[in-house]
Amino acid sequence: xxxxxxxxxxxxxxxxxxxxxxxxxxxxxxxxxxxxxxxxxxxxxxxxxxxxxxxxxxxxxxxxxxxxxxxxxxxxxxxxxxxxxxxxxxxxxxxxxxxxxxxxxxxxxxxx
Amino acid sequence: xxxxxxxxxxxxxxxxxxxxxxxxxxxxxxxxxxxxxxxxxxxxxxxxxxxxxxxxxxxxxxxxxxxxxxxxxxxxxxxxxxxxxxxxxxxxxxxxxxxxxxxxxxxxxxx
Numbered sequence: 001x002x003x004x005x006x007x008x009x010x011x012x013x014x015x016x017x018x019x020x021x022x023x024x025x026x027x028x029x030x031x032x033x034x035x036x037x038x039x040x041x042x043x044x045x046x047x048x049x050x051x052x053x054x055x056x057x058x059x060x061x062x063x064x065x066x067x068x069x070x071x072x073x074x075x076x077x078x079x080x081x082x083x084x085x086x087x088x089x090x091x092x093x094x095x096x097x098x099x100x101x102x103x104x105x106x107x108x109x110x111x112x
Numbered sequence: 113x114x115x116x117x118x119x120x121x122x123x124x125x126x127x128x129x130x131x132x133x134x135x136x137x138x139x140x141x142x143x144x145x146x147x148x149x150x151x152x153x154x155x156x157x158x159x160x161x162x163x164x165x166x167x168x169x170x171x172x173x174x175x176x177x178x179x180x181x182x183x184x185x186x187x188x189x190x191x192x193x194x195x196x197x198x199x200x201x202x203x204x205x206x207x208x209x210x211x212x213x214x215x216x217x218x219x220x221x222x223x
Contacts, residue, residue: 031209032209034211034212036212041217042216042217043116043202043204043214043215043216043217044155044202044212044214045214046211046212046213047211049210049211089154089155091155098143098160098162098206098208098209099145099157099160099170100145100157100212101157101171102147102154102155103154104152104153104154105154
């Protein structure tokens with residue numbers, strides 16, 4: 001069964017709009033959650049880490065929220081650009097053993 | 113700063129052959145991991161190390177061996193390649209509780 005759920009359907013948005021990606025998980029109480037970007041043929045690149053006691057974290061045009069009650073994280077890219085087109089992965093450490101498990105990712109396409 | 117270096121980038125093996133995927137990092141990270149990535153399956157952890165001389169199994173360890181003799185290197189050995197091991201393999205290094213730095217991957221095909 002899927003332990004981390006990300007929307008497998010691609011998200012297509014227009015340049016300048018805000019993209020919102022969702023990550024849901026079950027049965028865990030992770031101390032933190034991470035988001036990565038992956039381009040075709042490349043390894044994932046770390047973007048943001050948010051801890052369980054942080055509701056929101058920002059980095060430039062990126063914003064992540066973490067709701068431990070809903071077991072959900074939202075990843076926002078504001079003022080999106082075509083260069084933001086990639087697959088975005090969420091990851092968490094379910095048993096706090098530094099062994100990350102990953103969602104299958106959501107592909108984002110930003111059109112000019 | 114090279115980060116995490118994986119070699120080779122591409123490899124084709126015949127069923128039953130063995131090989132070693134190399135991974136080296138220059139960030140002095142204690143922790144290193146090997147993942148495989150398959151379509152629709154996401155990244156799955158194969159083996160993991162918390163420091164030189166210490167390794168542990170991940171979700172899908174069967175058919176793979178690892179050792180960690182130095183902080184920098186974490187090779188992954190395929191003992192007897194099978195078509196089910198056709199995948200893209202990623203090595204990562206990280207500090208405890210921090211973000212992972214991934215290599216660029218090795219695309220392996222077993223025929």
